[in-house]
Structures are given as structure tokens and as C-alpha cells.
Amino acid sequence: MLTTAPRPSPVAPSVDFDMRGVQHGHLRLPYSRDDSAWGSVMIPICVIANGSGPTALLTGANHGDEYEGPAALFELAQTLDPSQVSGRIIVVPALNYPAFRAGTRTSPIDRGNLNRSFPGRPDGTVTEKIADYVTRHLIPLADIVLDFHSGGKTLDFLPYAAAHELPDKTQEARCFEAVAAFSAPYSMKMLEIDAVGMLDTTAEEMGKVFVTTELGGAGTASAHSIDIARTGTLNLLRHTGILAGAPEIRQTRWLDMPSSDCFTFAEDDGLVAFRRDLGDPIAAGDVIARVYPVSRTGVPPIDYRAAMDGVLAARHVPGLIKAGDCLSVIATITE
Numbered sequence: 138m139l140t141t142a143p144r145p146s147p148v149a150p151s152v153d154f155d156m157r158g159v160q161h162g163h164l165r166l167p168y169s170r171d172d173s174a175w176g177s178v179m180i181p182i183c184v185i186a187n188g189s190g191p192t193a194l195l196t197g198a199n200h201g202d203e204y205e206g207p208a209a210l211f212e213l214a215q216t217l218d219p220s221q222v223s224g225r226i227i228v229v230p231a232l233n234y235p236a237f238r239a240g241t242r243t244s245p246i247d248r249g250n251l252n253r254s255f256p257g258r259p260d261g262t263v264t265e266k267i268a269d270y271v272t273r274h275l276i277p278l279a280d281i282v283l284d285f286h287s288g289g290k291t292l293d294f295l296p297y298a299a300a301h302e303l304p305d306k307t308q309e310a311r312c313f314e315a316v317a318a319f320s321a322p323y324s325m326k327m328l329e330i331d332a333v334g335m336l337d338t339t340a341e342e343m344g345k346v347f348v349t350t351e352l353g354g355a356g357t358a359s360a361h362s363i364d365i366a367r368t369g370t371l372n373l374l375r376h377t378g379i380l381a382g383a384p385e386i387r388q389t390r391w392l393d394m395p396s397s398d399c400f401t402f403a404e405d406d407g408l409v410a411f412r413r414d415l416g417d418p419i420a421a422g423d424v425i426a427r428v429y430p431v432s433r434t435g436v437p438p439i440d441y442r443a444a445m446d447g448v449l450a451a452r453h454v455p456g457l458i459k460a461g462d463c464l465s466v467i468a469t470i471t472e
């Protein structure tokens with residue numbers, strides 16, 4: 138039987154993952170184009186290693202218009218003293234770098250949605266090549282993976298850290314212990330609309346402790362949401378023993394997304410007028426929002442009602458909505 142070796146990744150790192158100390162470099166991904174014939178995408182990466190201990194992989198801007206992760210991780214890479222570290226921290230503050238530079242969810246190069254492109258392909262699009270490098274070269278180095286998200290330009294969330302229900306209950310418990318250590322104002326047992334192609338699923342299938350977040354959104358970040366990201370990252374590093382000391386535990390409310398009833402999708406185009414704000418309690422049958430047709434006056438709005446009891450955990454932004462857009466997410470408070 139003829140077996141062929143897997144195609145190598147075209148990504149060239151300028152950092153040595155086995156070296157001690159702090160290294161600031163790039164993942165250089167060749168990208169030939171009109172304005173740079175032999176050009177590259179240069180994804181910033183920082184490796185901080187010292188002594189012996191576990192490895193944490195910390196990633197931001199998997200979606201390019203989500204800013205808490207990049208804000209916390211550029212700061213961490215610039216400020217962390219390697220003498221405080223036992224183990225290794227791999228920091229990639231802006232993973233889908235072309236999307237991050239463009240301020241868009243997906244890549245301007247290939248429209249690639251990085252968090253729907255895993256496990257990726259070494260011979261695929263630019264976005265698929267980034268995913269493949271993460272899958273085959275970064276995640277295998279890690280004991281714990283933290284991938285930051287928030288709502289981007291079209292959603293806004295209650296600030297939460299999250300893990301998923303997993304077939305391996307020991308792994309699942311370790312993921313939720315890490316979520317508790319992160320200590321965001323809310324902690325979620327998260328249900329994905331479609332988990333195929335996500336970094337989350339890839340890291341979980343590789344047996345890693347995986348934590349994700351949704352820390353806000355609307356295409357920006359606040360002082361409060363950046364502080365949650367910064368504190369949560371340090372807490373997770375303390376939890377794993379990479380940094381000394383105990384996590385700084387803050388009060389959290391545990392939430393659950395028990396079924397697809399938690400999602401409401403718009404079936405109409407129009408102006409969305411919410412009747413509840415993030416964190417507000419909501420009962421099944423309550424109007425979450427009204428969508429007004431905007432082509433003329435005198436037309437009644439369409440009411441979107443909650444399918445379950447809970448709190449409003451996410452909402453559409455900005456003020457206009459289209460059929461098919463996610464209008465809201467309701468979560469139940471479990472604790």
C-alpha cells in the first residue's frame with residue numbers, strides 16, 4: 138500500500154517553541170498577490186517559556202471584529218515577566234490577521250470564516266492554511282487552549298466564559314473547572330448552532346482543556362469587557378499552575394443553553410426594537426423585540442416572542458435586521 142506523508146504547512150514561524158525566555162515573532166504565511174509578488178501574511182506571535190510546566194495556547198481575533206481577546210493578549214505579551222512563568226504560554230492575539238486588520242469577521246482575502254474552517258488544509262485558502270497550522274502545529278503543543286470571542290459587529294453578548302458538553306465527562310469537568318477559574322461575570326454551558334469547522338471542536342477532539350468566551354460585541358470593546366478578558370486570562374494561567382498563586386475568583390452566574398429554543402432568528406427585514414436588554418429576565422411568550430417594516434408608516438410590527446424562560450444573553454446589533462439574522466439568545470440561569 139502506498140502511503141503519502143501529509144503535506145507540510147506553508148507557515149514558517151520565526152519563533153522557536155522550545156526556547157526559554159520571551160520571543161516576539163511572526164507566523165509567516167506566503168500570500169502572493171498584486172501588490173507583493175512574493176509577499177506574506179505576517180501573524181504576530183509571542184512565546185513566553187520558563188522552567189517546566191504546562192503549555193497554554195491563547196488566541197484572539199479568530200473573528201477579526203472581536204476585540205477583548207486582542208486587547209488582553211497584546212497587553213499580556215508586552216507585560217508578562219518570564220521569570221513568573223512555569224511552563225510555556227503561546228500568545229496569538231490576532232489569529233485571523235487579515236480579518237483583524239480589515240475589522241471584519243471573515244478574511245478580506247478569501248472571505249474565510251476561520252472558526253468555520255477547522256481543521257483546515259495546508260493546500261487550501263489563506264484562511265484554511267491558518268486553521269491547518271493551528272490544528273497540526275499549535276494545538277498539539279498545548280495542555281489548555283483559550284480562544285477569545287465576542288459578538289463582533291452584528292451581535293452583543295452578556296460577558297461569559299464557556300465550555301461545551303463533551304462525550305468524555307472527565308475532560309468536560311476539567312473544561313468547566315477552567316471556566317470557573319476564568320471567573321467572568323457569567324459562565325455558560327454553551328450550545329453551538331453548528332459546531333462543524335470550529336477551533337473549539339478541533340481542540341476538544343484532541344483531548345485538550347478548552348475554554349472560549351463571548352465578552353460583549355457590537356464591533357468594539359469596553360474598559361469593563363477588556364478587564365474581564367485580562368483578569369480571566371491571568372486566572373486561567375494561575376489555574377493551570379503556569380503563573381503562581383490562586384485565581385482571583387469573582388462572582389459568576391452559571392447559564393445554560395438547554396436546547397435550540399434559546400435561539401431566535403429574524404424572518405423579516407426591518408428596524409429591530411428590543412423590549413428587553415442583555416441580562417433582563419424573560420418568560421416564554423414575552424415579546425423580545427418588535428421588527429418594524431421600514432418602507433412606509435402604518436404597517437404593524439412583527440413581534441418576536443421568547444420560546445423559553447431565562448435571561449437575554451445575546452442580541453442582534455445594529456438597529457436594522459434582515460431575515461435569517463440571529464435576533465437573540467436566551468439562556469437559563471442554573472446557579
Ligand SMILES: [Zn+2]
Nearest residue numbers: 200203286287
Ligand atoms: Zn467570534
